[in-house]
Amino acid sequence: MNDINQKLERKFGPKKIKYDEASLNEFGQDWYKGISPNAQAIFFPENTKDVQDILNFAKDHNLKLLPSGGRTGLCGGATAVCKEIVVNMKNLNEISWVADDLLKCQAGVVTDNAKNIASEKKRILPIEFSATSSSMIGGNVATNAAGAKFIGYGATRNHVQNMTVVLPGGEIVELGKTADKDATGPNLMELFIGSEGIFGFIIDVTFKTYPIPKFSESVILHTNNLFEVYELLKEPSKMITAVEFLDFNSQHLLDGNAKSKYEILIELNSDSKDEIENFLEHCSERMENISLLNSRQVKNFWDRRELLPVKLSEMGAEKFDFCIDKLLTEKFMAEIDRKISHAKVFNFGHLGDGNIHLNIIFDDNSKDQLTEVYDILKSFGGSPSAEHGIGKRKKEIWNEFPQYKQKLELLKTLKKSIDPEGIIAPKVFFD
Numbered sequence: 001m002n003d004i005n006q007k008l009e010r011k012f013g014p015k016k017i018k019y020d021e022a023s024l025n026e027f028g029q030d031w032y033k034g035i036s037p038n039a040q041a042i043f044f045p046e047n048t049k050d051v052q053d054i055l056n057f058a059k060d061h062n063l064k065l066l067p068s069g070g071r072t073g074l075c076g077g078a079t080a081v082c083k084e085i086v087v088n089m090k091n092l093n094e095i096s097w098v099a100d101d102l103l104k105c106q107a108g109v110v111t112d113n114a115k116n117i118a119s120e121k122k123r124i125l126p127i128e129f130s131a132t133s134s135s136m137i138g139g140n141v142a143t144n145a146a147g148a149k150f151i152g153y154g155a156t157r158n159h160v161q162n163m164t165v166v167l168p169g170g171e172i173v174e175l176g177k178t179a180d181k182d183a184t185g186p187n188l189m190e191l192f193i194g195s196e197g198i199f200g201f202i203i204d205v206t207f208k209t210y211p212i213p214k215f216s217e218s219v220i221l222h223t224n225n226l227f228e229v230y231e232l233l234k235e236p237s238k239m240i241t242a243v244e245f246l247d248f249n250s251q252h253l254l255d256g257n258a259k260s261k262y263e264i265l266i267e268l269n270s271d272s273k274d275e276i277e278n279f280l281e282h283c284s285e286r287m288e289n290i291s292l293l294n295s296r297q298v299k300n301f302w303d304r305r306e307l308l309p310v311k312l313s314e315m316g317a318e319k320f321d322f323c324i325d326k327l328l329t330e331k332f333m334a335e336i337d338r339k340i341s342h343a344k345v346f347n348f349g350h351l352g353d354g355n356i357h358l359n360i361i362f363d364d365n366s367k368d369q370l371t372e373v374y375d376i377l378k379s380f381g382g383s384p385s386a387e388h389g390i391g392k393r394k395k396e397i398w399n400e401f402p403q404y405k406q407k408l409e410l411l412k413t414l415k416k417s418i419d420p421e422g423i424i425a426p427k428v429f430f431d
């Protein structure tokens, strides 16, 4: 045991500190395995004071800290790279209702646990993606997680009402909305949403929840062009809560065959059965090869959809997470096919938001091709990281997209002012 770990154990006790090889590996990295983990130790705080104490310890010993949740992040944000003490929030896991519609969750609450508590009260916390059985609330907010229900409910940001944070200086700060109208300066809570941990520790978050709609249906559509889906997406409808797609190669990878160029699931939710039925009638008049799914078929679609990114990771795919104008998605995919050669291309994701999880298995994984992919995105506008963040993996985005230059400078200035010694989350976003 080295001197630092000895001191850590003496101060916090063996329950809160782990530094054995297995723990360093398990808690020292996130889902992206392209960066080797290099943690000093893993700390499991049990209350806010523990977080303040580890900050003081880090300052006294010139050490760095890394906030960590369920470690399902896809960009190495929760992977320790320079002997940080990983501060894993899993033991901060209390949940309580603070009003009929407001659910307060500590940062270490597993997302599905929060969703289940909401659904017991016939309410929904619409943070919906395939890793919610492991991801945690602090991580969801720090990455502004979105997912399948974005088109209906927005990203995590839309549901956050209040939060408590601990700043790098150890101050506890309550941030949030005190009233529907509030002009008391900028909304500083926003600083922590999508911050990937660089401004401090999120300790707890109070979420708005929503009533579960009375009626829910899903339809599946097979088509060789997206025109009819675009027609649907042009009409604003609160009923459409997900439009998910798998391209030909994705279907083929999952099933060994593909029925059409695109397989698309459209999810509808409403309190009015008539409204859903009218909409379904309207769809079947306009679209061919559309069919209503039963619950088993719905589950089967989402199971396949969840399996796909896992399979592609195992195959070593280069993953992109782009968002462009949803009405340009087909044109974009055609352009990728045309220009990216010596590669197998898979497209899937949230068609309703124009969020394409483009996965490419390059024959020759050269940097030139990466730039070429980004060049195509640039010509379409949009975001090079729709929901997965930047972390330590996607820092090339700052160089590839000069329009982010000023944002990056402002981010660095804010970081310097909030965390002048750079104690928390080093090497996230920038070195």
Ligand SMILES: Cc1cc2nc3c(=O)[nH]c(=O)nc-3n(C[C@H](O)[C@H](O)[C@H](O)COP(=O)(O)OP(=O)(O)OC[C@H]3O[C@@H](n4cnc5c(N)ncnc54)[C@H](O)[C@@H]3O)c2cc1C
Residues within 6 Å of the ligand: 030, 031, 066, 067, 068, 069, 070, 071, 072, 073, 074, 076, 077, 078, 089, 107, 128, 129, 130, 131, 134, 135, 136, 137, 138, 139, 140, 141, 142, 143, 144, 145, 146, 147, 148, 196, 197, 198, 200, 201, 202, 203, 309, 310, 387, 388, 391, 425, 428
């Ligand atoms: C199979 C799969 C599918 C996915 N699908 C989606 C998807 O559809 N949409 C989507 O948005 N994401 C998706 N993700 C990515 C990931 O699940 C989300 O980003 C999730 O919100 C991360 O939560 P986490 O608790 O695992 O965070 P972690 O991975 O532990 O951490 C993520 C970042 O947040 C910081 N952080 C964690 N906790 C705190 C805290 N308490 N205070 C301050 N900073 C903190 C970490 O330092 C790190 O930078 C997917 C991941 C997988 C593996």
